[in-house]
Amino acid sequence: xxxxxxxxxxxxxxxxxxxxxxxxxxxxxxxxxxxxxxxxxxxxxxxxxxxxxxxxxxxxxxxxxxxxxxxxxxxxxxxxxxxxxxxxxxxxxxxxxxxxxxxxxxxxxxxxxxxxxxxxxxxxxxxxxxxxxxxxxxxxxxxxxxxxxxxxxxxxxxxxxxxxxxxxxxxxxxxxxxxxxxxxxxxxxxxxxxxxxxxxxxxxxxxxxxxxxxxxxxxxxxxxxxxxxxxxxxxxxxxxxxxxxxxxxxxxxxxxxxxxxxxxxxxxxxxxxxxxxxxxxxxxxxxxxxxxxxxxxxxxxxxxxxxxxxxxxxxxxxxxxxxxxxxxxxxxxxxxxxxxxxxxxxxxx
Numbered sequence: 001x002x003x004x005x006x007x008x009x010x011x012x013x014x015x016x017x018x019x020x021x022x023x024x025x026x027x028x029x030x031x032x033x034x035x036x037x038x039x040x041x042x043x044x045x046x047x048x049x050x051x052x053x054x055x056x057x058x059x060x061x062x063x064x065x066x067x068x069x070x071x072x073x074x075x076x077x078x079x080x081x082x083x084x085x086x087x088x089x090x091x092x093x094x095x096x097x098x099x100x101x102x103x104x105x106x107x108x109x110x111x112x113x114x115x116x117x118x119x120x121x122x123x124x125x126x127x128x129x130x131x132x133x134x135x136x137x138x139x140x141x142x143x144x145x146x147x148x149x150x151x152x153x154x155x156x157x158x159x160x161x162x163x164x165x166x167x168x169x170x171x172x173x174x175x176x177x178x179x180x181x182x183x184x185x186x187x188x189x190x191x192x193x194x195x196x197x198x199x200x201x202x203x204x205x206x207x208x209x210x211x212x213x214x215x216x217x218x219x220x221x222x223x224x225x226x227x228x229x230x231x232x233x234x235x236x237x238x239x240x241x242x243x244x245x246x247x248x249x250x251x252x253x254x255x256x257x258x259x260x261x262x263x264x265x266x267x268x269x270x271x272x273x274x275x276x277x278x279x280x281x282x283x284x285x286x287x288x289x290x291x292x293x294x295x296x297x298x299x300x301x302x303x304x305x306x307x308x309x310x311x312x313x314x315x316x317x318x319x320x321x322x323x324x325x326x327x328x329x330x331x332x333x334x335x336x337x338x339x340x341x342x343x344x345x346x347x348x349x
Contacts, residue, residue: 051221052250055243064253064284067342070334071283072275072326075257076315077103077290079131080298080308082120087309089127091316097323098338099316101130101286103184103210106298108136109171114178121179121346128339131346132182132210135171157186157214165190169197176204181344186212188229195230208232208344210257213266219244220251227252235288238262238269246281257286261318265294275322276329283333287322289315 043053065071074092079085079102092099102124105112112120124131144160146152159165168190172183181204185191191211197203211217211226211234218237226234231254236245238259249256258278262269270291271278279285292311297303303311326333339345 050251051224052247055241055247064249065334066255066284066336066340068336068340070336070340071285072279072333073100073255073284073286073336073340074098074319075101075103075286075288076312077288078106078292078298078308078312079104080107081305082116082123083305084309084312085120085123085129088312088316089123089129091313092319092338095316095320097316097319098336099127099129100336100338100340100343101132101182103132103288103290104134105136106134106295107300107302109133109175110136110167111300114174117175117178117180122348125179125346125348128343128345130182130343131180132184132208132344133172133175133180134184135168135175137167156216157212159187159190165193169194172203176207177349179346179349181207181346183207183209184212185209185231186214188215188225191226191231192229198230206344211235213237213259220248223248223252223256227254233257233286235259239267242274242277242281245278249282255284255286256282257288258282259288259290260322261289261291261315263290263292263294272318272322272325276326276333279326279333280330287319289318291315 046053066073074097076088076099079088085102085104088099088102104120109117121131142160142164144164146155147157159168172194175183183194185194188211191209194203194209198205198207209230209232211231213235215226215234216237217223217226217234218240223234223236233255235257236248240248245256245258258271259269260271260275260278275287278287291314292303297308323335326335
């Protein structure tokens with residue numbers, strides 16, 4: 001077992017031991033009180049273990065920020081080609097709103113040539129846009145089909161076997177050589193591995209790892225684990241309430257990436273009118289815009305690039321409305337300027 005694995009297991013075990021002690025678990029078989037428990041007592045036990053026992057946002061106020069002292073930023077998904085990237089940048093300039101982060105090449109970086117990736121990195125670098133690359137191929141159309149079966153989908157996306165991990169890491173190293181410094185991750189074990197590689201200098205220290213919505217993080221305990229394993233930012237599941245987001249924020253410091261618009265295949269959410277409250281309790285937060293029919297639209301045989309480019313422009317126009325809404329409700333909440341200094345913009349090699 002590697003050093004990273006032992007360290008995280010020991011940390012996790014210490015939490016479990018603390019919880020066991022708090023709960024006064026009796027392994028000797030002595031008679032204990034049975035029946036339905038008082039929830040306030042259970043909440044207290046969970047609180048004492050270091051995890052909030054209740055979702056609560058009423059008492060929370062504007063607190064954590066990005067390094068630039070701002071509260072929210074813009075994340076646009078589905079940037080599948082350099083032409084879509086250029087269209088998104090152009091629309092952002094027209095609308096007068098910043099474009100901070102592009103979730104890119106969702107169909108998998110494996111499908112792109114070095115020349116295509118270099119051009120993508122150059123355009124992003126020149127326009128100060130952070131890029132989160134999706135290493136490929138994606139598990140949804142790799143070997144191993146359990147994740148896309150009607151019941152197997154609840155098991156989540158994971159890399160199958162060491163060979164698949166090797167392919168994934170190889171794609172990351174290739175993209176690092178081409179200048180990228182941000183990558184999408186959906187497997188907690190692989191996140192720990194990548195963090196170890198970064199700690200040993202195999203991966204540049206400025207590289208960030210974004211945990212995908214497909215990892216299924218839905219509570220403060222899971223978010224704490226992701227932060228412990230080295231995530232630089234994370235995307236919780238898309239249907240959490242404002243109170244649930246607030247509870248998560250109360251225990252983690254890394255940015256939270258919250259879907260404001262989400263595919264029809266995952267619920268078809270549009271949370272525009274909740275954005276002022278989300279920014280208030282979840283900052284530092286990225287507002288993630290990802291409308292459309294579903295993941296399949298990003299595949300090479302899905303929606304044509306021209307249509308994806310127009311959809312990206314629509315996402316930016318939605319951001320314009322969100323910025324206006326927040327300014328009219330919570331003027332103290334600040335939007336980061338375009339090109340904020342801590343963004344993982346591609347570097348020119």
